[in-house]
Amino acid sequence: MQVNNEFRPKIVAFCCNWCSYAGADLAGTNRANYPADVKIIRVPCSCRVNPMFILRAFQRGADGVILCGCHPGDCHYTTGNYYARRRMTMLFSMLSYLGIEKGRTRVEWVSAAEGAKFAATMNEFVETITALGENKRLEDLRCKK
Amino acid sequence: MRRIGVFVCHCGTNIAGTVDVKTVAETLGKEPAVVYATDYPYMCSEAGQNIIKDAIKEYKLEGVVVCSCSPRMHEATFRKAVSAAGLNPYLLEVANIREQCSWIHKDMEAGTAKAIVLGRAAIAKVQLNAPLIAGESPVVKRALVIGGGIAGIQTALDIADAGYPVDIVEKEPTIGGKMTQIDKTFPTLDCSSCILTPKMVECAQNENITIYSYSEVEAVTGFVGNFSVKIRRKARFVDENKCTGCGVCTEKCPVKNVPDEYNLGLSNRHAAYIPFAQAIPNVAVLDKNRCIKLTKGKCGLCSTVCSAGAIDYEQKETIVEEKYGAIVAATGYNPIKIDGYDEFAYSQSKDVVTSLEFERILKADGPTDGHLQRLSDGKQPKTIVFVQCVGSRESGSSHGCGKEYCSKICCMYTAKHAMLCREKYPDTDVYVFYIDVRTPGKNYDEFYRRAVEQYGVHYIKGMVGKVAPQADGSLMVQASDLISNEQLHVKADMVVLAAAIEPDKSARPLATMLTASMDTNDFFTEAHAKLRPVESPTAGVFLSGVCQGPKDIPETVAQAGAAASKVIGLLAKDKLSCNPCVAHSNEMMCNGCSSCANVCPYGAITYADKDFSRRQDGSMIRRVASVNEAVCQGCGACTVACPSGAMDLKGFSTSQIMAEVDAICK
Numbered sequence: 001m002q003v004n005n006e007f008r009p010k011i012v013a014f015c016c017n018w019c020s021y022a023g024a025d026l027a028g029t030n031r032a033n034y035p036a037d038v039k040i041i042r043v044p045c046s047c048r049v050n051p052m053f054i055l056r057a058f059q060r061g062a063d064g065v066i067l068c069g070c071h072p073g074d075c076h077y078t079t080g081n082y083y084a085r086r087r088m089t090m091l092f093s094m095l096s097y098l099g100i101e102k103g104r105t106r107v108e109w110v111s112a113a114e115g116a117k118f119a120a121t122m123n124e125f126v127e128t129i130t131a132l133g134e135n136k137r138l139e140d141l142r143c144k145k
Numbered sequence: 146m147r148r149i150g151v152f153v154c155h156c157g158t159n160i161a162g163t164v165d166v167k168t169v170a171e172t173l174g175k176e177p178a179v180v181y182a183t184d185y186p187y188m189c190s191e192a193g194q195n196i197i198k199d200a201i202k203e204y205k206l207e208g209v210v211v212c213s214c215s216p217r218m219h220e221a222t223f224r225k226a227v228s229a230a231g232l233n234p235y236l237l238e239v240a241n242i243r244e245q246c247s248w249i250h251k252d253m254e255a256g257t258a259k260a261i262v263l264g265r266a267a268i269a270k271v272q273l274n275a276p277l278i279a280g281e282s283p284v285v286k287r288a289l290v291i292g293g294g295i296a297g298i299q300t301a302l303d304i305a306d307a308g309y310p311v312d313i314v315e316k317e318p319t320i321g322g323k324m325t326q327i328d329k330t331f332p333t334l335d336c337s338s339c340i341l342t343p344k345m346v347e348c349a350q351n352e353n354i355t356i357y358s359y360s361e362v363e364a365v366t367g368f369v370g371n372f373s374v375k376i377r378r379k380a381r382f383v384d385e386n387k388c389t390g391c392g393v394c395t396e397k398c399p400v401k402n403v404p405d406e407y408n409l410g411l412s413n414r415h416a417a418y419i420p421f422a423q424a425i426p427n428v429a430v431l432d433k434n435r436c437i438k439l440t441k442g443k444c445g446l447c448s449t450v451c452s453a454g455a456i457d458y459e460q461k462e463t464i465v466e467e468k469y470g471a472i473v474a475a476t477g478y479n480p481i482k483i484d485g486y487d488e489f490a491y492s493q494s495k496d497v498v499t500s501l502e503f504e505r506i507l508k509a510d511g512p513t514d515g516h517l518q519r520l521s522d523g524k525q526p527k528t529i530v531f532v533q534c535v536g537s538r539e540s541g542s543s544h545g546c547g548k549e550y551c552s553k554i555c556c557m558y559t560a561k562h563a564m565l566c567r568e569k570y571p572d573t574d575v576y577v578f579y580i581d582v583r584t585p586g587k588n589y590d591e592f593y594r595r596a597v598e599q600y601g602v603h604y605i606k607g608m609v610g611k612v613a614p615q616a617d618g619s620l621m622v623q624a625s626d627l628i629s630n631e632q633l634h635v636k637a638d639m640v641v642l643a644a645a646i647e648p649d650k651s652a653r654p655l656a657t658m659l660t661a662s663m664d665t666n667d668f669f670t671e672a673h674a675k676l677r678p679v680e681s682p683t684a685g686v687f688l689s690g691v692c693q694g695p696k697d698i699p700e701t702v703a704q705a706g707a708a709a710s711k712v713i714g715l716l717a718k719d720k721l722s723c724n725p726c727v728a729h730s731n732e733m734m735c736n737g738c739s740s741c742a743n744v745c746p747y748g749a750i751t752y753a754d755k756d757f758s759r760r761q762d763g764s765m766i767r768r769v770a771s772v773n774e775a776v777c778q779g780c781g782a783c784t785v786a787c788p789s790g791a792m793d794l795k796g797f798s799t800s801q802i803m804a805e806v807d808a809i810c811k
Contacts, residue, residue, distance in 0.1 A: 010809070018662065018682065019662065022217060024245055026244075027244075028243065028244030028249050033251065034249055035255075036256060039259065039263060040241070043781065043797055044780055045780040045781055045782070047744075047785060048780065050784065052803075056803055057810055060807055060811070062809075062810045074656075074663075076660045076662075077780035080780045083782050083785070083786075111664075112662045113663070113670055
């Protein structure tokens with residue numbers, strides 16, 4: 001396999017406002033490093049993430065998408081992360097049917113106190129995506145002008 | 146296309162250290178919509194805010210992007226500034242280039258590139274922001290305090306003093322908490338009961354305070370200003386209104402061998418009992434697991450001796466439902482179970498005790514009536530060894546129950562114990578084994594120095610490796626002295642273990658009910674570690690005492706007062722402005738399928754038949770969803786459930802998030 005050292009993956013991370021986004025902030029406060037390839041989008045709750053957003057990210061050339069929410073039972077809105085979990089299970093199985101490797105998508109629970117876990121998760125995810133290489137399967141070339 | 150202004154903050158060197166802020170401002174300035182872009186050392190300062198305000202007016206900005214710290218930190222600040230310049234406060238987006246960029250990336254090039262992308266995403270989003278107006282909701286002027294220890298008591302008294310009604314829910318039969326079990330308090334050595342019991346009485350007498358003792362919170366719904374709480378009042382089988390607290394039932398009760406919780410099981414109580422003499426409310430309780438009448442249907446002695454006729458074997462638990470504007474968690478702590486620390490022989494010898502047990506031994510209403518005695522043979526110990534940090538500051542999980550944090554109070558109470566031993570019994574030899582002695586606090590170090598210099602307590606830096614019970618009843622303590630680098634063997638009569646403290650077990654389920662966040666040790670998380678230390682990130686929930694982190698009594702009382710003042714500030718308002726980022730339904734697209742209502746955790750969505758008749762099409766009445774904006778909390782579950790795309794969330798609309806995705810993936 002040809003390894004391209006120049007390859008830097010594009011990674012979109014959806015983080016819920018109450019737990020994971022705060023966890024990401026804590027990672028920053030603790031200066032817990034992870035690669036700059038991860039770009040975070042803040043959503044009120046993991047259940048706000050429409051499967052469409054993830055498809056859109058892949059269509060626009062993202063190499064990996066991760067969704068982070070509160071731990072089961074700890075959702076600020078009581079049940080949001082359960083909805084997210086079910087929706088993503090459905091979406092990911094369909095993505096795998098389309099030939100998108102399983103490692104490119106992920107759901108992770110990160111609490112507001114888990115800055116170290118957030119950084120560790122991102123490091124690991126970037127590593128996985130870098131190993132998988134560029135994602136072209138869903139990319140819409142019309143978007144590349 | 147809207148006219149956008151971009152403001153890049155240096156945050157001193159916090160951002161500028163690893164992000165080239167000039168380049169960020171220049172690059173973002175070239176984006177098509179951006180009419181003005183600048184950078185400034187501290188955007189949140191007054192001068193920084195003025196730059197934003199002036200630019201809004203001068204360049205007729207229709208949207209503002211601030212590239213700075215986390216929006217959780219200063220979004221509200223910048224919204225105010227934008228609003229002051231006449232722009233709708235929701236036409237602002239914050240790009241988080243500090244916590245999520247400069248602080249985690251060491252490489253200037255990567256950091257700068259990422260900051261630019263985050264800025265572009267914010268610009269793309271703000272293009273689609275709608276001007277939002279916050280609605281208002283009324284405030285129920287009543288507070289709930291969960292936990293009736295010194296933290297809860299002080300919070301309740303302060304709230305009641307300001308004239309607001311407040312309810313205390315305490316799971317034990319009496320309020321008072323851990324402080325009732327303590328003998329003396331550091332650094333003044335005044336009697337714990339003497340300063341606590343007047344406050345307990347004050348709670349009972351204050352007309353603004355209602356005490357629900359022997360009760361637990363069952364369910365919490367609602368939101369800031371309007372919580373609805375179910376309180377389960379456990380059956381005590383004694384009518385609280387009739388019982389005079391005379392104590393005859395507790396004396397006559399034939400079941401005498403129930404471990405006494407107040408004495409940590411070091412003595413026994415009856416099945417009918419009052420926890421201790423100064424209990425509030427001073428009302429007896431029947432232990433339903435041990436009472437002969439309640440378990441076997443026989444006996445009934447207490448009922449015959451009760452002259453007030455207060456005993457009620459048929460009493461059932463009841464549920465009280467009440468509305469509150471604010472809730473204070475004051476659930477407190479417990480020492481950890483130290484059965485896992487076999488090396489200290491805690492489970493093998495009665496003369497190895499925890500510090501709280503030692504506290505009971507010293508206190509006049511304890512199992513030894515306040516005499517310093519060994520529990521095994523009643524003899525006065527001549528040599529006492531105190532072991533610090535049992536389960537505190539433990540990395541890894543060598544014992545499975547240790548805590549990484551410092552329990553904070555042990556150094557001081559051990560100095561107190563050592564001092565009290567030497568004061569009352571000057572012929573006692575006292576050793577304290579420690580890792581570090583931590584005494585930050587007013588008059589604390591002086592107190593510790595007194596223990597060493599005036600009272601001659603032997604402080605030895607080093608940890609105890611093993612406590613071995615000997616045939617003659619003594620305890621051989623093996624330890625290392627880290628300063629002289631020697632192995633020590635001390636023959637002791639008593640060993641006292643300073644067990645780590647941990648949050649009460651009731652805190653975790655309570656946090657789930659309150660949707661309040663906790664850290665990995667089950668301490669409640671504060672809204673901001675430094676600037677909002679008594680508020681939970683969940684609006685309307687406040688924190689008092691050790692449930693937020695280890696503290697001693699003075700700190701707990703200070704925090705309790707602080708929590709009370711925050712509650713008073715909230716209850717003093719007649720109305721609160723609501724979060725305007727709520728769901729709304731596009732009636733033209735809605736087909737009334739109920740998918741959204743099925744996933745809404747708040748029941749905020751209702752349906753109504755609406756007339757869409759037009760002249761050319763004739764009559765058309767459709768069932769459509771509508772969102773109650775005062776009830777909706779803005780989670781967005783409905784937006785994804787809606788099959789026709791009629792539901793959207795203000796502030797986090799589908800098109801806004803898509804625009805962010807596009808900008809990031811560009």
